[in-house]
Amino acid sequence: MNHSLPEGFSAKLSSDLVWQHLARLDSTNTYLLAADQPAGQLVSADVQTHGRGRRQQQWVDEGESALFSLAFAFPQGTDIGAWPVQVALTLAHSLNALMVHFGRDSRVKIKWPNDLYLERQGQWGKCAGILVETHVGREGKVVSGIGLNLAPIHKAVSEDYAPAFIDLPLAKKDLIAVLANQLWTAWQGFVNWPVVSPADYRQVDYLADADLIATDLHSGEQQRGTGIGINDRGQLLLAQSTGVQVLTSQQRIRFA
Numbered sequence: 001m002n003h004s005l006p007e008g009f010s011a012k013l014s015s016d017l018v019w020q021h022l023a024r025l026d027s028t029n030t031y032l033l034a035a036d037q038p039a040g041q042l043v044s045a046d047v048q049t050h051g052r053g054r055r056q057q058q059w060v061d062e063g064e065s066a067l068f069s070l071a072f073a074f075p076q077g078t079d080i081g082a083w084p085v086q087v088a089l090t091l092a093h094s095l096n097a098l099m100v101h102f103g104r105d106s107r108v109k110i111k112w113p114n115d116l117y118l119e120r121q122g123q124w125g126k127c128a129g130i131l132v133e134t135h136v137g138r139e140g141k142v143v144s145g146i147g148l149n150l151a152p153i154h155k156a157v158s159e160d161y162a163p164a165f166i167d168l169p170l171a172k173k174d175l176i177a178v179l180a181n182q183l184w185t186a187w188q189g190f191v192n193w194p195v196v197s198p199a200d201y202r203q204v205d206y207l208a209d210a211d212l213i214a215t216d217l218h219s220g221e222q223q224r225g226t227g228i229g230i231n232d233r234g235q236l237l238l239a240q241s242t243g244v245q246v247l248t249s250q251q252r253i254r255f256a
Contacts (some may be wrong), residue, residue: 003169006101009094011174014184017042017070021173026050028069029133029145039073039141042180044173048147064151064165068176072187074140082196083187084132084249085234087144088114089196090186091128092204094179098168106167109206112227112236113249116148117206118164124206125164144183150175195232202229207236211256214238214247224256 005011013019017040024047025031032043045067074080088110095108095116106120108127116128131145150172153163168175190196202208207227214236215222225238225245236247247253 005178006097009097009178010181011170011177013042013177014181016040017180017184019044019177019180021045023047024049027145028067029131029143032069032071032143033133033135033141035135035137037071039071039139041071042068042176043071044068044176064149066146066148066150066172066176066179068180069143069145070180070183070187071141071143072184072191074142074191076136076138076140078140078191078194080134080140080142080191080194082194082232082234083142083144083190084114084130085110085112085201085230086186086190086196087130087132087146087183088116089201089204090182091130091146091179092116093200094182095166096204098170098178099166102168104167108166109204110201111206112230112253113234118166120164123162123164125162127164127166146179148175148179196230196234198230198232205229207253212238213254213256214245214251215254217250217252227253 019042021044025045026049028043028045032041048067092108092110099106106118108116108118111117114130115126117124118127128146128148133143135141149163149165151165210227212227213222213224223245225240228237228239230236238245238247
């Protein structure tokens with residue numbers, strides 16, 4: 001079997017990053033958010049006892065997930081609000097390139113703002129979750145946590161969290177290194193020009209042209225419209241009869 005990688009991919013971690021692997025810890029994000037942990041790190045774990053997702057949801061893992069977080073530094077005053085979407089975009093394109101390279105039929109798309117969904121034989125399921133958090137001291141530190149399913153999930157999960165998994169002929173540590181390198185490369189460009197590409201996003205948009213309901217997480221107010229992609233700040237565009245609404249990540253999105 002061909003275990004070479006696509007051009008531009010490497011399983012040798014960039015010399016700009018330091019990798020710590022721990023058998024067990026509460027959360028890779030929590031570990032890197034600590035004030036005494038410097039940026040420029042990749043931390044992975046076999047088991048997380050308190051893995052978290054967006055809106056304090058728990059990450060469901062049965063021991064076969066790739067669990068890792070990266071900490072990058074940014075100058076104070078830099079608007080990195082679009083970075084969570086860029087993380088999802090980088091991972092989606094990277095995983096799709098790997099699946100094409102290894103002859104897999106499955107493809108990944110993004111359920112805005114940053115959940116990854118996988119299609120296999122006409123069925124879609126969530127294969128990865130992303131949690132981006134920041135710590136601001138003398139300089140900013142952004143921590144990007146990823147949980148990627150690499151085997152079937154057998155636990156009962158909610159109906160809107162149908163699980164899926166990535167099937168690639170790579171060792172877990174190699175896949176983590178490959179994706180960490182891709183994210184580091186993306187960050188170097190993003191921190192100097194902190195926007196995302198709506199055209200690139202359109203290729204992997206799970207919500208494109210779908211009838212959607214957006215619920216404000218603070219007020220509970222709902223609005224309905226058609227998903228028509230994102231702007232360069234990573235905000236969701238919802239087409240309505242009265243115009244286009246621009247939504248932030250403080251909205252919960254579901255199909256109508």
